[in-house]
Amino acid sequence: MKAQLVVIGGGPAGMAAALKAYENGVKDILILERDNTLGGILNQCIHNGFGLHTFKEELTGPEYALRYVHMLKDTDIKYMLNTMVIDVTGRGDKDNELKDIKDACVVTAMNGEMGLLKIEAEAVVLAMGCREKTRGALNIPGFRPSGVFTAGCAQRYSNIEGLMCGKKVVIVGSGDIGLIMARRMVLEGAKVICVAEIMPYSGGLRRNIMQCLDDYDIPLYFRHTVTKIEGKDRLTGVVICEVGDDFAPIPGTKKHYDCDTLLLSCGLIPENELSVAAGMELDPKTGGPFVNKDFETPKRGIFACGNVLHVHDLVDNVSKESVLAGEGAAKLILEGVKDWGEVQELKLPAKSQNTIPKDFDKTRQVICIRCPRGCLVTADKKEDGTLDITGNSCPMGFEFATNEMTAPKRTVTSFVSIKGKKNPVPVKTKGEIPKSSVFECMKTIKAVELDREVKVGDVIIENVAGTGIDVVATGETDGI
Amino acid sequence: MIKTDVAIIGAGVNGCAIARELSRYKLDITVIDRCSDVCEGTSKANSGIIHSGYDAKSGTLMAKLNVRGNLLMHTLSKELDIPFKKNGSLVLCFSQEDMGKLEELKERGEKNKVPGLKILSRDEVLKKEPNISDNVYAALWAPTGSIACPFIMTVAFAENAIKNGAKFMMSTLVTDVSGKENDGYVIKTSKGEEIEADIVINAAGVYADAIHNMVSKNKIKITPRKGEYILYDKNVGNYVTSTLFQLPTALGKGTLVTPTVHGNLMTGPTAEDIRDKEGTDTTAAGTALLKKKAVLSVKEGYGRNPITEFAGLRATLTEACELNNFEDEYLGCGDFMIGEVKDAPGFIDVAGMGSPGLSCAPATAEYVRELVGKIKELKEKEDFNPVRKGIKAVNGATEEEIEALIKEDPRYANIICRCERVSEAEIVQAIHSILPATTLDAIKRRTRAGMGRCQSGFCNPRVVEILARELGVDESEINKAQDGSYYVLSKDAN
Numbered sequence: 001m002k003a004q005l006v007v008i009g010g011g012p013a014g015m016a017a018a019l020k021a022y023e024n025g026v027k028d029i030l031i032l033e034r035d036n037t038l039g040g041i042l043n044q045c046i047h048n049g050f051g052l053h054t055f056k057e058e059l060t061g062p063e064y065a066l067r068y069v070h071m072l073k074d075t076d077i078k079y080m081l082n083t084m085v086i087d088v089t090g091r092g093d094k095d096n097e098l099k100d101i102k103d104a105c106v107v108t109a110m111n112g113e114m115g116l117l118k119i120e121a122e123a124v125v126l127a128m129g130c131r132e133k134t135r136g137a138l139n140i141p142g143f144r145p146s147g148v149f150t151a152g153c154a155q156r157y158s159n160i161e162g163l164m165c166g167k168k169v170v171i172v173g174s175g176d177i178g179l180i181m182a183r184r185m186v187l188e189g190a191k192v193i194c195v196a197e198i199m200p201y202s203g204g205l206r207r208n209i210m211q212c213l214d215d216y217d218i219p220l221y222f223r224h225t226v227t228k229i230e231g232k233d234r235l236t237g238v239v240i241c242e243v244g245d246d247f248a249p250i251p252g253t254k255k256h257y258d259c260d261t262l263l264l265s266c267g268l269i270p271e272n273e274l275s276v277a278a279g280m281e282l283d284p285k286t287g288g289p290f291v292n293k294d295f296e297t298p299k300r301g302i303f304a305c306g307n308v309l310h311v312h313d314l315v316d317n318v319s320k321e322s323v324l325a326g327e328g329a330a331k332l333i334l335e336g337v338k339d340w341g342e343v344q345e346l347k348l349p350a351k352s353q354n355t356i357p358k359d360f361d362k363t364r365q366v367i368c369i370r371c372p373r374g375c376l377v378t379a380d381k382k383e384d385g386t387l388d389i390t391g392n393s394c395p396m397g398f399e400f401a402t403n404e405m406t407a408p409k410r411t412v413t414s415f416v417s418i419k420g421k422k423n424p425v426p427v428k429t430k431g432e433i434p435k436s437s438v439f440e441c442m443k444t445i446k447a448v449e450l451d452r453e454v455k456v457g458d459v460i461i462e463n464v465a466g467t468g469i470d471v472v473a474t475g476e477t478d479g480i
Numbered sequence: 481m482i483k484t485d486v487a488i489i490g491a492g493v494n495g496c497a498i499a500r501e502l503s504r505y506k507l508d509i510t511v512i513d514r515c516s517d518v519c520e521g522t523s524k525a526n527s528g529i530i531h532s533g534y535d536a537k538s539g540t541l542m543a544k545l546n547v548r549g550n551l552l553m554h555t556l557s558k559e560l561d562i563p564f565k566k567n568g569s570l571v572l573c574f575s576q577e578d579m580g581k582l583e584e585l586k587e588r589g590e591k592n593k594v595p596g597l598k599i600l601s602r603d604e605v606l607k608k609e610p611n612i613s614d615n616v617y618a619a620l621w622a623p624t625g626s627i628a629c630p631f632i633m634t635v636a637f638a639e640n641a642i643k644n645g646a647k648f649m650m651s652t653l654v655t656d657v658s659g660k661e662n663d664g665y666v667i668k669t670s671k672g673e674e675i676e677a678d679i680v681i682n683a684a685g686v687y688a689d690a691i692h693n694m695v696s697k698n699k700i701k702i703t704p705r706k707g708e709y710i711l712y713d714k715n716v717g718n719y720v721t722s723t724l725f726q727l728p729t730a731l732g733k734g735t736l737v738t739p740t741v742h743g744n745l746m747t748g749p750t751a752e753d754i755r756d757k758e759g760t761d762t763t764a765a766g767t768a769l770l771k772k773k774a775v776l777s778v779k780e781g782y783g784r785n786p787i788t789e790f791a792g793l794r795a796t797l798t799e800a801c802e803l804n805n806f807e808d809e810y811l812g813c814g815d816f817m818i819g820e821v822k823d824a825p826g827f828i829d830v831a832g833m834g835s836p837g838l839s840c841a842p843a844t845a846e847y848v849r850e851l852v853g854k855i856k857e858l859k860e861k862e863d864f865n866p867v868r869k870g871i872k873a874v875n876g877a878t879e880e881e882i883e884a885l886i887k888e889d890p891r892y893a894n895i896i897c898r899c900e901r902v903s904e905a906e907i908v909q910a911i912h913s914i915l916p917a918t919t920l921d922a923i924k925r926r927t928r929a930g931m932g933r934c935q936s937g938f939c940n941p942r943v944v945e946i947l948a949r950e951l952g953v954d955e956s957e958i959n960k961a962q963d964g965s966y967y968v969l970s971k972d973a974n
Contacts, residue, residue, distance in 0.1 A: 084895040112890030116883040134935040136788030143761045146960035146967050150937045157941050163955060163968040232758055233965035
């Protein structure tokens with residue numbers, strides 16, 4: 001088999017790279033995706049907050065992915081699902097002379113229908129994403145019962161399978177997935193006891209600390225960690241300790257919590273098994289391969305983008321970077337191999353070190369949740385009763401703070417089950433509803449069992465909980 | 481009432497190896513275990529090493545069985561398709577003062593009939609293993625030292641025993657064993673049904689004392705010795721090629737650093753006598769100790785990617801009693817206690833099977849067969865089939881082989897566990913095998929799904945889904961191991 005460009009991974013990075021290369025004139029493109037749908041991890045990120053940069057509107061993960069899927073379906077880009085790549089070789093090494101660079105990379109893949117595939121491609125884009133740090137990597141002592149999940153695993157269970165992992169939850173690590181999952185577990189009916197974070201700050205966004213924890217009165221303990229996992233069959237509890245500057249538990253601070261579920265949200269690692277097997281060295285700083293300014297790795301013809309290259313903070317930035325990789329791949333295909341040049345110094349996202357200020361005064365201050373920036377906005381009542389709003393960086397902050405002080409509102413996301421189908425379909429409130437109606441809204445959503453096919457944007461519930469707002473589908477029944 | 485010729489209590493590596501050995505003969509064999517699968521106790525949490533046999537005191541049963549067990553594994557691994565590698569082992573000596581002890585160890589090994597022992601100089605050691613610590617002074621090289629997969633070893637014995645007629649009763653706790661009036665025993669279980677057996681073999685691991693004490697006035701005691709381990713990523717799997725031991729020094733017994741047969745790197749075990757027979761929790765102190773001790777053997781740089789920590793309990797005999805078959809020197813607590821109990825004819829203890837119990841298992845089974853033969857006449861089966869084939873795996877297969885596998889079953893192309901590259905076909909085969917895997921841990925032991933660097937972060941929901949589908953049950957009924965170790969709630973529970 002042959003293709004001009006093979007893209008490994010049909011998530012946000014792979015789709016953006018493929019689309020850009022297509023736009024730039026590469027017509028024979030093949031995306032290989034190991035899952036049974038395109039969209040990658042976005043499919044399980046059913047919460048909102050995506051797309052503010054790329055589409056200038058707030059979308060949920062599946063909606064963001066669908067935008068790309070629909071764009072893709074308008075092109076001649078081919079894709080193969082349920083297809084696992086097991087090996088990639090490049091066209092040569094960056095230090096080889098140009099005359100020694102081979103004509104094609106070789107991608108070895110397999111799927112049930114076609115068996116083992118050997119695909120020759122002028123260029124390959126690696127876009128396999130990343131995985132989560134595990135309990136073992138974190139070295140959390142104790143027993144090894146069931147009930148200890150990475151936050152992303154629990155997210156898949158909940159949002160893709162419609163299954164709950166437990167009823168009483170402790171979360172260790174305050175990365176964004178952990179924060180998002182804290183809210184999800186509460187909305188779906190569990191009790192979240194606390195989030196323990198070993199650092200004195202959170203790696204998650206400040207708006208997520210507010211809208212996922214603070215909204216539901218979930219305590220976040222900085223400088224705390226789990227020091228024992230209890231239970232021989234299913235998890236029965238954890239011990240949490242305060243830690244010192246050396247991250248060692250401080251004697252006398254032990255506290256036991258009964259729980260049946262422990263979620264880990266302690267960081268992500270680029271998934272580079274294929275890159276290493278292709279002979280690439282990984283940058284200890286990013287965990288991903290080195291690339292030049294065109295996002296080409298030292299193995300000629302192989303490009304990399306998205307979380308395989310380094311862990312991104314926002315999907316919008318993944319898309320942005322992947323466009324450049326798509327451009328790079330197109331250039332190599334259309335203009336031929338040139339000198340590799342220099343290693344690119346990647347612009348890594350600033351490591352979030354977010355806290356809520358100690359003197360945060362709930363009665364007159366808010367953290368704006370409109371965008372990832374999370375401005376601290378102060379709203380003081382003037383003598384005439386109007387609000388004096390300061391600290392916002394844009395009109396959205398002004399509007400948010402005004403609402404928050406008078407009638408706070410939230411967008412609710414969840415999923416509804418479909419009769420006769422194993423997997424539910426994600427939904428959201430089409431606009432914000434009063435914060436006080438969130439649980440009433442969830443109750444209505446959970447009572448629904450659909451008996452029909454659904455397209456993105458279809459109204460599922462009209463005027464949910466009397467709010468005047470409809471609940472709409474954010475995904476589709478035939479996969480994404 | 482179930483009637484059987486031989487009842488084996490405990491489906492660890494010893495119980496299963498004995499069942500397989502006895503299944504050569506015209507005997508009705510029943511193996512009983514409290515857990516939902518074989519290999520749920522000490523057999524699943526150990527070093528996975530087939531020792532060469534220099535360590536045990538000469539003249540002990542332990543020494544004899546170890547050397548014999550090692551020898552047998554070379555043929556058995558082929559016959560039963562057990563992952564096994566003769567990688568050789570080194571006992572590292574760090575000072576000239578300790579050379580006497582190293583020589584002593586070599587002499588003991590030679591007395592135990594361990595083949596090929598040789599003392600290597602510092603240069604020879606470093607040439608063989610460049611990542612060994614520069615502080616090494618010399619080492620004892622044992623070429624027959626080997627590594628094996630303890631899970632598949634146990635499963636293979638069990639599967640082959642079943643193929644040859646043995647029955648396994650899982651999730652069945654023995655609550656009482658009592659002698660019948662004339663001969664034979666009645667075993668009561670948690671399942672309610674009683675089992676009548678002519679011969680009872682007690683291979684109950686850390687609980688062997690409890691079972692023994694049900695039938696004998698001469699009480700024994702087993703103390704669990706906890707051993708913690710750290711397993712590292714395959715990216716350091718070739719950090720060393722041989723198994724590295726440390727010569728015990730004034731500072732105590734060392735820790736080992738070894739590649740596993742599947743290509744990971746492992747350090748361990750600690751040794752702590754505890755009371756709780758279920759005390760398989762890991763501790764911060766344990767892992768810290770292992771890290772400290774491992775760097776005596778190897779240079780730093782191996783330890784950036786641990787993938788899991790675990791602990792196993794070695795059954796250590798701390799109060800022994802006399803047995804019928806010990807005519808020779810009897811060490812009691814320093815040795816295995818394998819034999820017919822004096823005041824309980826037909827009741828055979830296989831007790832105190834701590835280290836090197838795994839290495840000995842094939843020889844232990846032979847030894848127990850001899851003991852059984854003294855009580856009951858053994859007639860060979862004409863149709864005994866010694867061969868067991870494992871599940872064909874994608875991982876490690878050539879491209880041609882993969883192509884053939886997918887042709888045979890397209891589910892071979894559906895990779896469920898990315899890290900260890902395990903396909904749906906392999907998982908389905910494990911579920912429907914002669915010894916069905918019905919839990920995630922059982923699948924993991926047979927196929928390695930979930931054993932890799934993401935520790936089932938990706939494949940957990942997928943394996944649960946496949947298990948539920950194949951067993952025709954709800955996902956909420958799928959367990960990690962024993963009842964109650966569920967992963968998800970039933971949808972109706974919400």
